Amino acid sequence: MASKKMAIELNKQLMAFVDVVKYESFVEAAKHRDMLPSLLSRNIKALEDKLGVVLLKRTTRALSLTEAGEEIYQQALVLKGLEEKMNSYAQNYSTTTKGLVRLTCASHLSLDYVLPSIREIQSEYPDIKFEVDYDDRRVDIIKEEFDMAIRVWEPQDSSLIGQKLRSSNLVLVASPAFIEKYGIPETIEQLGELPSACYARHGVVRDKIRFYDEDKIQEVDMQPAYKSSSPESLIQSAKAGMYYTMVTDHNATRELLSGELIQLFPETHFPDEAAIYAVYPNRALSFGARLFIEKIKRQFESH
Incomplete structure (x- = not known):
């Protein structure tokens, strides 16, 4: 290997x-x-x-x-x-309209992106089967023999190939109940004093708000009362009115559109932007894998 x-x-x-x-x-x-x-x-x-x-x-x-x-x-x-x-x-x-596609991705991509893409493909090509491993860890797709991974990724010195699906920006969000309780902070420094939920996994804790202020990067410490490796869990805790949180915009699309969450400081830009890629070991993808990339890219574009 x-x-x-x-x-x-x-x-x-x-x-x-x-x-x-x-x-x-x-x-x-x-x-x-x-x-x-x-x-x-x-x-x-x-x-x-x-x-x-x-x-x-x-x-x-x-x-x-x-x-x-x-x-x-x-x-x-x-x-x-x-x-x-x-x-x-x-x-x-690889233009055969049947076969198995094995992919891995984070669980929070399931409802809005992965499942709609699979349904669309299988309605037209019922003999294309999918096996999806929902896992937030960074899977070794070569060792574990996956056709691809959908993940936040940066092109780097790697043997993998990446196809960009969409850019992903950070957003600060809170529920109407949280805002009613604490009011709308006038500055990010004031926000930093309020209870928050932040991402944490394997010793990596994202408990700082890094943002641009007149082209200079400023940093404010959060006061996390809750830490989780699950973006879905962070969003649910924010919806409950307990905390504000910082997540990528694609994670909170539904809640922002429905009004369950409100974006704080929407004019502020954050340097820690990322992008979501379809990542695979080589260019010889099957028809089903190529079609899935095409469909999920459209799902990202429509949200």
């Missing part, structure tokens, strides 16, 4: 190297690959360390290939052509 991961990682680094040469820029290649330039640079450095040669001459104005880099680039182009040809063959065989 370790050697398989290393081979996948090497292939990904070589394809990243090809893109850097193609676009003649780490910044432009990073945009194409939907990742940070710094992560792409680390990918190339890791490839150079792995191969034991310098591939690129870097100056402030330009990139150029070394002699070894030119030779490896030509071989990587051959590998890329072979990969594209294999993916094309795989796509021809």
